[in-house]
Every structure is written in C-alpha cells, then in structure tokens.
Amino acid sequence: MSELSRSAKALLKKTDDNSEKEDKPIFQSYIETSDYILEQIQGATDATSANSAREVRFIKYDKKLGTTEEVEDFENENKLYKPINNELTYSISLSGGVQEYNTISNLIKRIRDFYNYNFQVPAKFEQILPYLCLFTWVYEKFPFVPYINFVGLTSTGKTTAMEVFGSLCYKTLDVSGSITMASIFRTTTIWRGTLLLDEFDNIGEEARQMISFLKSGVSDRAVLRVEGDKVREVKAYLVKCPKIFTSEKPVTDAGLQSRIFVIPMEKNKRKVPLYRLNKYKKETEELKRMLLLWRLRNLNKIDFEDIEFGFEELSGLESRVQQVITPIYYLADDETKKNILIFAQEQQKETLRQRREAEEGIIFTIIYDLYNENQELMLSEITAEFNKKAIPFKLWTNTKVSNVIRKILGFETERVGHNNITMVIPDKNKLEDLCQYYGLTPLAPIAVVAPVANGESKQIKVDQEKLLDQIEETQKESSDNLPF
Amino acid sequence: MTYSELLEECKNIYTELSYNSRFVRIAMMHLLAKTVIENDLDPNKIASFAITVGIEPSDLAAAILFAQKYPNLDDFNHDKTISWQQIKDEFNENQKTKIYPS
Numbered sequence: 001m002s003e004l005s006r007s008a009k010a011l012l013k014k015t016d017d018n019s020e021k022e023d024k025p026i027f028q029s030y031i032e033t034s035d036y037i038l039e040q041i042q043g044a045t046d047a048t049s050a051n052s053a054r055e056v057r058f059i060k061y062d063k064k065l066g067t068t069e070e071v072e073d074f075e076n077e078n079k080l081y082k083p084i085n086n087e088l089t090y091s092i093s094l095s096g097g098v099q100e101y102n103t104i105s106n107l108i109k110r111i112r113d114f115y116n117y118n119f120q121v122p123a124k125f126e127q128i129l130p131y132l133c134l135f136t137w138v139y140e141k142f143p144f145v146p147y148i149n150f151v152g153l154t155s156t157g158k159t160t161a162m163e164v165f166g167s168l169c170y171k172t173l174d175v176s177g178s179i180t181m182a183s184i185f186r187t188t189t190i191w192r193g194t195l196l197l198d199e200f201d202n203i204g205e206e207a208r209q210m211i212s213f214l215k216s217g218v219s220d221r222a223v224l225r226v227e228g229d230k231v232r233e234v235k236a237y238l239v240k241c242p243k244i245f246t247s248e249k250p251v252t253d254a255g256l257q258s259r260i261f262v263i264p265m266e267k268n269k270r271k272v273p274l275y276r277l278n279k280y281k282k283e284t285e286e287l288k289r290m291l292l293l294w295r296l297r298n299l300n301k302i303d304f305e306d307i308e309f310g311f312e313e314l315s316g317l318e319s320r321v322q323q324v325i326t327p328i329y330y331l332a333d334d335e336t337k338k339n340i341l342i343f344a345q346e347q348q349k350e351t352l353r354q355r356r357e358a359e360e361g362i363i364f365t366i367i368y369d370l371y372n373e374n375q376e377l378m379l380s381e382i383t384a385e386f387n388k389k390a391i392p393f394k395l396w397t398n399t400k401v402s403n404v405i406r407k408i409l410g411f412e413t414e415r416v417g418h419n420n421i422t423m424v425i426p427d428k429n430k431l432e433d434l435c436q437y438y439g440l441t442p443l444a445p446i447a448v449v450a451p452v453a454n455g456e457s458k459q460i461k462v463d464q465e466k467l468l469d470q471i472e473e474t475q476k477e478s479s480d481n482l483p484f
Numbered sequence: 485m486t487y488s489e490l491l492e493e494c495k496n497i498y499t500e501l502s503y504n505s506r507f508v509r510i511a512m513m514h515l516l517a518k519t520v521i522e523n524d525l526d527p528n529k530i531a532s533f534a535i536t537v538g539i540e541p542s543d544l545a546a547a548i549l550f551a552q553k554y555p556n557l558d559d560f561n562h563d564k565t566i567s568w569q570q571i572k573d574e575f576n577e578n579q580k581t582k583i584y585p586s
Contacts, residue, residue, distance in 0.1 A: 004520075005552050007527035008545035012576050015542035 025073065025080040029094075029171070029191060037061045037296055038074050040083040042094045056083040059098055061296040068098050068296065084190070092191055093172040098296070099289035105333070107290055108134070111168060114283060118164040118276070119157050120268045127339045129165065131328040132261065136169040136194045136242040137295040139327070141302040145218050146324040149200075150246045152265030157272065158246040159198055161265055164276075166244050167284045168291065169194035181209045182227060188217075189237045197245035211253050214243060218259050254354045258320045262350070302330070313337075314344065321348045352439030360408045362390050363401060364434055367411070367424060371431065377424035379405075379413060398422065409434060503564040510568050514557050517547035546572040 029040035038058040058081075060071045074081045101107040111130040115121050121129060132148060139145050148165070150158040166172045171193025175184050188195060201207050216223045217239040226232050251257045273280070309315075311329060314322045325344045332340055355361045366385045370377055383401040390396075405411050405424055412425045435442055485493070516537070525533060534544035550571055554560045 002552070003527045004525065004530075005549055007530055008548040009575075011530055011545040012542050012549070012572075015540075015545070 025082040027082050027084045029084050031058075031074060031076070031081050033076055035063055036074075037063065037299060038071075038081070039292060039296065040094055041070070041097050041292070042083075042089065056085045056089060058083055059095075059292065059296070063300065066297065068293070070097065088187060088190065091173060091175075091187065092193060093167065093288075095288040095292040096285055097289050098293040099286060101290035101294055104294070107287075107294060108333075110287060110290075114168070114287060115164060117273070118280065119161045119272055120266075120270060121161075122263060122265065124339070124343060125263055127336045128261075128328060128332075128343060129263075131332050131336060133165065133168050134291070134294070134331050135327045137291050138299055138302055138331075139170070139242050140192070140240070141299065142327045142330075143219060143304070144323040144327070145240055145242055146327060147214065147218070147242070147260045148244045149251060149260045149262050150244070150265050151248070151250050151262055152246075153248060156265040156267055158265045160272070161263070162196055162198065162244050162246045166194060166196045168287050169242065169244070170291070170295065172196060174198075181213065182225070184213065185223070185225060185237045185239060188239045188241060192238070192241050195241055195243040197243065200245040200247040200251070211251075211256055213239060215253075215256055215259070217241060217243060254358050257354050258351045259324060261324065261347075313341065317344055317348050318351055321351055349439070356438050356440075359386075359390060359392075360404050361438055362386055363404050364409055364438055365440070367405075367409075367426075368431070368435065368438075368440055371426055377426055379422035379424060382424065499564055503566075506567045510566065510571065511557060513543060513547040513568060513571075514551050514554075516544065517551035518555070520544070520548060521551055543568075543572065546575045549575045 031038040038060050040056060041059050042056050058071050058074055059068055060074065061068050072082075101110075108130045111133055112126065115129055116126065135142070150161045150165075152158045163174075166174070171191055173187060173191055173193045174196040175187065176196060176198035184195075197210075200210070213223070220238070220240050222236040222238055224234055224236055227235055250262050251260060307326070307330070310319075310322045310326060314325060314329065317325070321344055324347065325340060329337060329340050329344075356365055363382065363386055366382050366389070367377060370382070379398050379402055382405070383396060383398050386401055387395045402413055402422065406413060410430055411427060413422050414425055415421065416423050432442065434440075516539070520530075520533070530544055530548070531541040534541040537544070
C-alpha cells in the first residue's frame with residue numbers, strides 16, 4: 001500500500017470518528033444527568049405499518065423543581081439525544097406521558113383493583129402484585145431483580161395474567177414470538193424494560209440458552225456472546241431487567257427457581273373480561289402515566305446504604321430468598337410487609353425443598369438419615385438407596401455417587417477392612433452446615449460416655465424424645481420473635 | 485400524452501438525468517484524485533490540500549482510494565442508483581464494521 005493511500009485511509013477514519021461524535025444524535029430511551037431525568041414516551045398512533053413514523057418524545061423531569069415537560073430531544077455536553085424511533089418502538093409499550101397519582105396508597109389501590117378486575121389474582125398475591133409492578137419501575141436501583149412466573153395448566157388464565165400484569169410494568173416488551181435468542185439479547189440491551197415470555201419451556205437447547213440468559217439477567221453483570229456470520233465477534237450485553245413468564249410447570253433448574261416468584265394460577269372461579277376493550281386500554285394508559293410520574297419522583301430516593309446487610313426482620317431467611325424478597329419489602333407498606341414475610345417463609349421452604357430434591361440433595365438426605373440412625377455410611381448402601389429414591393434414567397454407579405459426595409458435598413471417603421469397603425467419613429461440622437443448607441432438622445447431639453474397659457470411648461445418642469421436645473421449644477421461641 | 489405515458493416519461497427523465505448528475509460528481513472526484521496521485525502530493529497534506537481546493541478532506545481521501553482501485557473509471561461496475569456517498573462508504577472501514585451495540 002502506498003504512503004498516499006495509507007494517509008487517505010487514516011484521514012477518512014479520523015473524519016468519520018469526529019463527525020459521529022459531534023453531529024450524529026444518540027438514540028436512547030432513558031437519560032439521567034445531575035439535573036434531569038428523561039424518559040421516552042410515545043403518543044397514540046393510528047399507524048398500521050411498522051414503517052410508519054410514530055410520535056416519540058421525552059418527558060423531562062427537573063430533579064430540583066420536581067416539574068415535568070415534554071421535549072423532542074435533549075442536548076447535554078455537546079451531544080444530542082433523541083428518543084428511539086424505529087420498528088422496535090412497536091414491540092414496546094411505553095407511557096404516553098405523566099399524570100398525578102396523589103398518594104402512593106391511592107396508586108397501589110388502583111393497580112390492585114385493575115388486576116383483580118382483569119384476571120383472578122391468587123388470594124395471597126393480591127397485596128404483593130401491585131408492589132411487584134411498582135418495583136419494575138425502579139428496578140435498576142436494586143442490585144438484584146427477581147422474576148415472576150405464572151404457573152398453571154392450560155386455560156387457567158396464566159397468559160392473561162402475564163399480559164394484564166405486564167401491561168402496567170415499566171417499558172413492557174413482549175418477546176414471546178422471538179425466533180432467536182440474539183434478537184432477545186439485542187432488544188433487552190437497547191430498551192432495558194420488562195420482558196414478557198409466554199409458555200416458557202424447560203426442555204431443549206433453546207431452553208438451556210434461555211435459562212442461562214435468565215440466570216445472568218438478575219444482576220448487573222454483562223453477558224458475552226459470540227455473534228456474526230462472516231466476522232465472529234464477542235459482544236457484551238446487559239440484560240438485567242424484570243422478566244415475567246408463564247409455564248405449565250414450575251422451572252426445574254434449582255438455581256433459577258430460587259430467583260423467581262412463582263404465582264400458581266387456577267381455573268377462574270368468577271367471571272373475568274374475555275376481551276380487553278377500550279376501557280382497558282384507557283385505564284392502562286392512565287395508570288402507566290401515574291406510574292411514570294411515581295418513577296421520576298422516587299427513582300433517586302431509593303437508597304441501600306442502611307440495608308447493606310439486608311433487613312433485620314428478613315435475616316432469618318436464606319440469603320437468596322432475602323435477595324428475592326428485599327425489593328418488594330423495601331417498597332411495601334406495613335400491612336403488606338406482614339404478608340411478604342409469610343410469603344417469604346413459604347418461598348424459603350420451597351427453595352429448600354428444591355435443593356433437597358436435586359441429586360446432591362437426595363444423596364445428602366440419605367447420609368443424614370443413616371447418620372441419624374447411627375448406621376455406617378457405606379458408599380454401596382448410599383448408591384443403592386439413591387437409585388431407589390431418585391429413580392434415575394440410568395442407574396448411578398458408586399463412582400458417580402462418590403464424586404458427588406466428595407466434590408459437591410465435601411465429605412472424605414476411605415476404604416476399610418479386608419474387603420476394601422468404601423465408607424464416607426462423617427464430618428460433624430460439615431454435616432451441620434449441610435443440614436442448614438438443605439433445611440433439615442439439626443443432628444441429634446452425640447454424647448460421649450466414659451471410656452469403657454478397653455480404653456476406647458463409645459458414642460451414644462441422647463434420648464430422642466427429650467431432643468424432640470427441645471427442638472419444639474426452640475421453634476416456638478423463634479416464632480414468638482417474628483414480627484407478625 | 486395519457487397520464488401513464490406522462491408518468492413513464494418523467495420517471496425516465498428523472499432516472500437518466502439524476503444518474504448523469506450523480507455520475508458527473510463521481511467522475512469529478514475520480515479526476516481530482518487521479519491528478520493528485522499522478523503529481524505525487526505529499527501524503528501529509530491531503531487534508532489541507534482538500535480544504536484549499538474547496539472540498540471535504542474525507543471526500544478527497546475516499547477519492548484517492550477509489551482512483552487507486554479503479555485507475556480507469558470505465559472499469560467501475562455500477563448501476564444507475566450509484567452515488568458518491570455509496571462509494572465513500574465503501575472505502576470507509578468504520579461504516580463497514582459498524583455493528584450494534586455501538
């Protein structure tokens with residue numbers, strides 16, 4: 001390449017870089033500066049084609065004065081920001097502006113009534129759902145985003161529930177019809193809104209990708225993907241956002257399950273609207289306007305300084321359960337907080353049950369039972385018991401079970417006797433830790449009696465009945481301390 | 485002339501003459517660049533030279549690359565929708581690799 005063409009190439013690149021920085025507007029749906037918050041809104045449209053222009057604007061909120069105004073674009077530090085206006089704007093539901101909501105309790109009541117009218121909300125979620133909706137409007141201020149899963153058989157109204165619930169959430173984006181994961185990653189990164197996924201399936205390659213997408217989308221970490229046909233490139237996506245999905249069965253992946261609010265749906269016992277007509281649209285629009293104003297006013301009031309270690313009253317719960325519960329607990333009123341605590345305990349039980357039902361959980365339960373019955377922890381016996389309980393597709397071998405015992409549960413094994421029988425060495429501290437992790441009753445304390453004649457000590461268990469009484473008493477005491 | 489005949493006639497005029505005008509610009513850029521190459525312009529002076537001539541430096545830079553690839557303009561295959569901007573983008577690596585997320 002000649003010197004002249006090298007210089008020409010460099011010049012062309014430099015000129016283009018500069019013009020991009022200075023002249024081209026940046027398309028964004030949300031901007032925050034030290035003085036203002038700008039949120040994209042969209043007007044009603046009669047457009048029938050995805051190519052028709054849609055009226056998009058920003059609502060500009062003055063942080064100091066608390067006032068709002070509609071603007072077409074926004075200039076900050078020599079950069080021009082414009083709202084996103086392309087075919088993607090059609091896949092997302094934005095507010096049309098802002099509207100006064102008076103008090104937060106009034107807003108919550110209206111959301112609750114709206115949900116109750118349009119689908120049959122399970123009784124114990126009646127109080128919680130409006131706060132979950134509210135949470136989606138300020139989710140980016142929380143370090144952890146829980147998901148919502150409407151579970152139920154066909155015609156239990158789970159899709160309706162998801163659609164109605166989602167219609168009031170922040171920047172709702174329905175990706176149920178998306179064919180590829182890449183499109184979901186891209187749209188999520190652009191909009192950072194609430195994602196709706198209908199009929200989530202647990203099985204298959206797509207499901208595996210979806211599960212890893214959902215798992216990484218609860219926190220701020222970026223997801224790296226290799227993309228491109230000719231030039232393969234690594235790209236980073238930020239997919240933290242609230243996600244709402246429906247499925248016939250609860251998610252089986254224990255890791256994902258613990259990040260989810262599972263809302264079981266049942267057949268409607270009362271009449272709910274079959275069609276969502278103009279009245280529905282009008283009310284949705286009105287509530288979304290109120291919610292947007294609530295977001296603008298409260299976004300910067302959320303402060304986690306005081307609850308770095310979590311809420312005191314939630315400290316008895318598993319850390320994962322605390323992470324899931326904290327966002328709505330933070331926003332809820334006192335009455336709802338009580339409901340959330342009850343719900344949290346159920347969530348905790350469910351998380352522990354899921355753990356116990358996982359393969360390593362079943363193996364630990366067998367070890368726990370054998371230990372409690374004061375029996376030897378023979379590997380072959382544990383394997384046989386596991387195959388009986390878990391009924392795996394292909395029977396597990398001693399080696400496979402031993403791997404789980406050593407590598408996952410963290411126990412040592414040893415070969416003893418002339419027959420080289422493999423035994424699991426019971427480490428009491430490890431056992432106690434795992435009892436806590438799997439939600440099993442603490443182990444019966446072992447009392448060491450005086451050395452017997454041959455100089456060895458013998459371990460015997462204390463009276464079982466007496467122990468059970470003690471446990472019952474402890475549980476009663478701890479439940480007396482609960483705030484409800 | 486019927487309405488459809490008139491429409492057809494005007495479409496033809498537009499296609500032909502707008503192409504002519506766009507191609508004249510391409511030919512001008514090509515000739516400018518060819519002259520610059522033949523006379524060994526100092527590579528560090530492309531930008532200032534372009535400004536003095538009265539054109540955008542990026543236009544001259546793209547034109548040089550274009551003229552080096554097609555020393556004879558007749559070798560440049562194109563259709564009647566061609567424009568100078570399309571050629572410029574073709575030689576601009578930034579434009580080619582611009583993929584989301586930006």
